[in-house]
Amino acid sequence: xxxxxxxxxxxxxxxxxxxxxxxxxxxxxxxxLSGHTPAELTVGQIGLMAFGAVLFMYGFxxxxxxxxxxxxxxxxxxxxxxxxxxxxxxxxxxxxxxxASGLFVRTLVLAANKEAEFPPPTWLQGGLFAAxxxxxxxxxxxxxxxxxxxxxxxEDEKGEFPW
Amino acid sequence: xxxxxxxxxxxxxxxxxxxxxxxxxxxSFFLGEITLFAFVVLVLTGIFLTxxxxxxxxxxxxxxxxDPVPAAYASxxxxxxxxxxxxxxxxxxxxxxxxxxxxxxxxLRIHLTGAYKxxxxxxxxxxIVLLVLAIVTAFTGYALPFDNYALTATGIGYHIGEAAPWLxxxxxxxxxxxxxxxxxxxxxxxxxxIHVLWLPxxxxxxxxAHLLLMVKQKHTQPKYAEKVAPGRILGVPAMPQQAVMMGVxxxxxVAVTTFIAGAFLAHxxxxxxxxxxxxPSVKPDWYFMWIYGILQILPQWDLKILGANFGPxxxxxxxxxxxxxxxxxxxxxxxxxxxKQRYLELPSQHPRRTSFVLAMxxxxxxxxxxxxxxxxxxxxxxxxxxxLIAILWVLLIVAPILTYIxxxxxxxxxxxxxxxxxxxxxxxxxxxx
Numbered sequence: 001x002x003x004x005x006x007x008x009x010x011x012x013x014x015x016x017x018x019x020x021x022x023x024x025x026x027x028x029x030x031x032x033l034s035g036h037t038p039a040e041l042t043v044g045q046i047g048l049m050a051f052g053a054v055l056f057m058y059g060f061x062x063x064x065x066x067x068x069x070x071x072x073x074x075x076x077x078x079x080x081x082x083x084x085x086x087x088x089x090x091x092x093x094x095x096x097x098x099x100a101s102g103l104f105v106r107t108l109v110l111a112a113n114k115e116a117e118f119p120p121p122t123w124l125q126g127g128l129f130a131a132x133x134x135x136x137x138x139x140x141x142x143x144x145x146x147x148x149x150x151x152x153x154x155e156d157e158k159g160e161f162p163w
Numbered sequence: 164x165x166x167x168x169x170x171x172x173x174x175x176x177x178x179x180x181x182x183x184x185x186x187x188x189x190x191s192f193f194l195g196e197i198t199l200f201a202f203v204v205l206v207l208t209g210i211f212l213t214x215x216x217x218x219x220x221x222x223x224x225x226x227x228x229x230d231p232v233p234a235a236y237a238s239x240x241x242x243x244x245x246x247x248x249x250x251x252x253x254x255x256x257x258x259x260x261x262x263x264x265x266x267x268x269x270x271l272r273i274h275l276t277g278a279y280k281x282x283x284x285x286x287x288x289x290x291i292v293l294l295v296l297a298i299v300t301a302f303t304g305y306a307l308p309f310d311n312y313a314l315t316a317t318g319i320g321y322h323i324g325e326a327a328p329w330l331x332x333x334x335x336x337x338x339x340x341x342x343x344x345x346x347x348x349x350x351x352x353x354x355x356x357i358h359v360l361w362l363p364x365x366x367x368x369x370x371x372a373h374l375l376l377m378v379k380q381k382h383t384q385p386k387y388a389e390k391v392a393p394g395r396i397l398g399v400p401a402m403p404q405q406a407v408m409m410g411v412x413x414x415x416x417v418a419v420t421t422f423i424a425g426a427f428l429a430h431x432x433x434x435x436x437x438x439x440x441x442x443p444s445v446k447p448d449w450y451f452m453w454i455y456g457i458l459q460i461l462p463q464w465d466l467k468i469l470g471a472n473f474g475p476x477x478x479x480x481x482x483x484x485x486x487x488x489x490x491x492x493x494x495x496x497x498x499x500x501x502x503k504q505r506y507l508e509l510p511s512q513h514p515r516r517t518s519f520v521l522a523m524x525x526x527x528x529x530x531x532x533x534x535x536x537x538x539x540x541x542x543x544x545x546x547x548x549x550x551l552i553a554i555l556w557v558l559l560i561v562a563p564i565l566t567y568i569x570x571x572x573x574x575x576x577x578x579x580x581x582x583x584x585x586x587x588x589x590x591x592x593x594x595x596x
Binding site: 003004050056062073111126148162163 | 261276452
């Protein structure tokens with residue numbers, strides 16, 4: 001809490017994985033008790049997974065923030081260091097984005113066809129859309145890290161905005 | 164183009180006055196942003212749902228069902244049949260859970276770091292109202308799919324609300340447009356209106372006030388900022404740096420939740436089926452489980468005062484949660500201070516407060532565990548109900564107390580050894596983080 005550290009976000013990701021694993025264990029337990037595989041998630045599983053998802057996102061963005069913004073800010077302007085590696089990474093990610101977008105549209109077309117023999121499962125639709133969003137997020141993150149000039153302000157405590 | 168707009172709207176003044184506001188950087192601030200983005204996604208997916216949902220219980224004939232089904236149920240099946248429709252509906256459902264979980268963790272962070280202190284007392288109160296509103300909004304959405312679980316799940320909350328002395332029945336009648344019954348055709352349109360219009364508008368207004376106060380009063384900054392720029396706000400400009408980070412987080416939010424929504428379809432109404440005369444018993448959602456758990460272990464009694472019934476439903480469902488909410492609201496006023504709280508406090512340096520938070524968490528976990536009383540009894544036929552209730556009571560009371568004592572002792576011991584380390588080496592270790 002002293003600085004924008006990596007300790008708490010890293011711990012949050014580990015905790016998130018533990019919660020998802022607990023949700024999985026709850027499924028096994030419920031299945032064993034009732035003698036069948038439950039068709040839907042239990043309230044306990046949903047709760048564990050909701051907290052797991054929040055902690056995962058928090059941990060991920062926390063680590064990303066540490067990488068992009070550093071552990072401590074220092075007032076002034078900071079120019080990025082030019083390099084060809086992020087350009088290559090950007091091109092690869094852009095190609096991956098085009099591929100994921102094409103596949104996603106394909107699943108939508110297949111899902112719209114009621115006569116389709118094998119309609120695309122929801123995990124594939126959700127997964128492809130998630131991949132697209134994640135790739136765009138990574139592209140922006142790379143741009144910020146390697147191409148965007150950074151500025152740190154030390155602002156007066158009493159501002160004019162909003163009043 | 165920019166010049167054309169600038170000459171008419173004075174955009175450069177907007178830039179210097181607002182868009183260059185300094186935003187302190189700390190990972191813990193993202194918990195509030197996750198809560199905000201969950202709300203944004205709820206609104207966006209909610210708009211899609213309202214375009215296709217019919218808030219009515221009129222019977223309609225659809226393919227695959229011998230008997231007519233309620234129109235609300237049929238419209239949910241229609242949404243699920245649309246390309247990406249099931250994922251978007253699931254995303255709406257998951258975002259509701261994630262918003263509540265994120266708001267809860269955000270408030271824990273605020274409490275643990277002392278960010279509720281002067282001058283942010285009002286924002287702490289608004290935050291509590293926002294959490295309660297988010298839970299109530301989620302609750303009013305339970306019955307809308309009008310499947311086999313809709314009425315039983317909603318019924319738990321309905322009966323708790325009804326147990327409020329004197330006003331309970333009238334309040335429930337307003338919220339549910341009369342009695343909560345399958346035959347009451349007015350309940351679904353009433354809940355729909357409250358769920359998609361009134362509560363979201365209220366949430367929007369409160370979120371606006373919350374953000375406005377946050378901008379005015381500034382974040383509590385990470386402690387190192389005191390050394391780098393004492394008395395000033397150390398941060399990155401809102402535009403473009405902070406906006407870029409928020410954009411990345413929004414995309415990460417959508418990615419993670421869409422993946423979960425697609426892989427784990429929440430509330431599969433087709434598997435539940437339309438309402439039947441024999442609706443199955445059901446547990447409330449996880450954020451109500453602690454209240455449900457207390458209700459499970461409270462003894463049954465009946466006390467009538469001036470025509471009002473003060474039974475276990477009132478104590479477990481209304482009195483205890485109200486006391487906890489009032490207690491949470493009182494927190495900033497129990498620690499009055501003259502100085503403005505500018506920097507995040509380290510939880511390790513406040514063992515009493517941190518231990519209290521951990522003890523309260525243990526209380527919620529134990530109360531939630533009590534919600535599984537029937538499952539424990541089914542799994543252990545030799546265990547008597549009385550014995551199990553006694554065990555759950557002991558856990559509910561003793562586990563939080565033990566948590567407080569143990570965490571307090573551990574923190575005191577760890578912090579004392581750190582003070583010794585600073586005394587000898589003259590610097591703090593990574594434990595500061």
